[in-house]
Amino acid sequence: MSRFLFVVPPLVGHINPAAGVAAELAARGHESAWACADPGLVRRLAGAGAVVFPCAGPVPGEGEGLRPPDLRGPEALKFLWERFLVPLAEDMAPGVRTAIDAFRPHAVVADQQALAGGLVAELLGVPWATSASTSAEFTDVLAGMPKVADWLAGLLRTLRTRVGDPAGTADPRFSPHLVLAFSTPELAGADAVTGGRIHWVGPSIAPRPAAPGFPWEWFDPARLSVLVTLGTANTDVGARFLTECLTALRARADRVQAVIADPGGVLTADGHDKDVLVLPSVPQLPLLERVDAVVCHAGHNTVCEALWHGVPLVVAPIRDDQPVVAGQVTGAGAGIRVRFGRVTAAGLGSAIDAVLHEPGHRAAAGRVRTAFRAAGGARAAATRLELLAGRAPSKEAP
Known part of the structure; x- marks a missing residue:
């Protein structure tokens, strides 16, 4: 049996893929623990029995570090790094070290945005893998912005001197031992980095806890159906977009039903009916x-x-x-991109009609589906981690 410590940011989209891998490792007889700034979120997504070492750190949506809703482009990137990722790494580092000392993992699995995981593991000499829950970093998105790339490199060097080994050389976003990319080149594109320590394992999809009570009987088999969601971290900017979606979908109610996830409650006054189902969360x-x-x-x-x-x-x-992921979707032919801040109900309606009725988009989505399932997902990731743990020193980790 091997022990694995998952170091994750307090973000649903980053914990879910790791939870699938941890479940697969448990099924193989291994033991896992977690380090996170929001232990309750980990237990909600990975199971109430998850062992979680609490860390300090900012939690999105709380405190004074809220991102201005209209921030975009390089300024948004600067805010993300300076106000969230770097503070999160600095705050998490002591908790990660405590977790390693107490749990003594054979390998650390560090999310690409939980930089303390790789930096502290490198400092303590513990083998570590990167969990890349987004494929955006595998294309050179900063190629046209050399000053931004230099600024980011300097930021990472400074961070290493504060929480890691100043003599270390590894980029904390990319483990020198193993990088698990939860996608495939069929979506990420021909320019995505492949080979070596990078393994495209496909999405880690596993059953997850869901509250009972969703009205499955509401669906009308005679109509097509659409899910609208902006995730869990965009309630501050979603009101106008969701309203335009609602208008577009109501105009197609004779042939389309819609489920809209509305965690911010901006559409609740509209109620539920036979055409549109608005809920704060959905399975x-x-x-x-x-x-x-x-x-x-x-x-x-x-x-x-x-x-x-x-x-x-x-x-x-x-x-x-x-924007990078959206480009991957359209590049693969599996969908249509619209402008979040400017699209109208008419534009959304045309895009929805296209993906519902033009067969090319569904065929392309099917091709990506085939590639995803062939890649192995959580099973492939678990196998790679077993190999990594097997390369650990025979004595337990420090």
């Missing part, structure tokens, strides 16, 4: 087995879960890696 994975199209923000998790089921998408990227 996304079971719904993806039922719906015919998805309208979303191009979050990597949502995109991969939709394409795992062969469901085409309308993508409206907001910020961070979402």
Whole structure:
């Protein structure tokens, strides 16, 4: 039996893929623990019995570090790194070290945005893998912005001197031992980095806890169905977009039903009826087995879960890696991109009609689905981690 410590940020889309891998490792007789700034979130997603070492650190949506909703482009990237990722790494580092000392893992699995995982593991000499829950970093998105690339490199060097080994050389976003990319080149594109320590294992899809009570009998088999979701971290900017979606879908109510995830409550006054179902949260994975199209923000998790089921998408990227992921969707032919801040109900309606009725998008989504399932997902990731742990020194980790 080997022990694995998962170091994750307090973000649903980053914990879910790791939870699938941890479940597969448990099924093989291994033991896992977690280090996170939000232990309650980990236990909600990975199971109430998950062993979680609490860490300090900012939790999105709380405190004074809230990102201005209209921040975009390089300024959004700067905010993400300076106000979230770097503070999170600095705050998490002591808790990660405590977790390693107490749990004594044979390998650390560090999310690409939980930089303390790789830096502290390198400092203590513990083999570590990168869990890349988005494929955006595998293309050179900063190639046209050399000053931004230099700024980021300097930021990472400074961070290493504060929480890691100043003599270390590894990029904390890319383990020198193993990088698990939870996608495939069929979606990420021909320019994505492959080979060596990088293994494209496909999405880690596993059953997850879901509250009972979803009205499955509401679906009308005579109509197509659409899921609309902006994820869990965009309630601050979603009101206008969701309203335009609602208008577009109501105009197609004779032939389309819609389920809209509305965690911010901006549409609750509209109520539930036979055409549109508005809920604060939805059982996304079971719904993806039922719906015919998805309208979303191009979050990597949502995109991969939709394409795992062969469901085409309308993508409206907001910020961070979402424009890159949206480009991957359209590059693969599996969906249509619209402008989040400017699209109208008419434009959304045309895009929804296209992915529902033009067969090319569904065929492309099917091709990605085939590639995803062939890659192995959580099983392939677990096998790679077993090999990594097997290369650990025979004595227990320090």
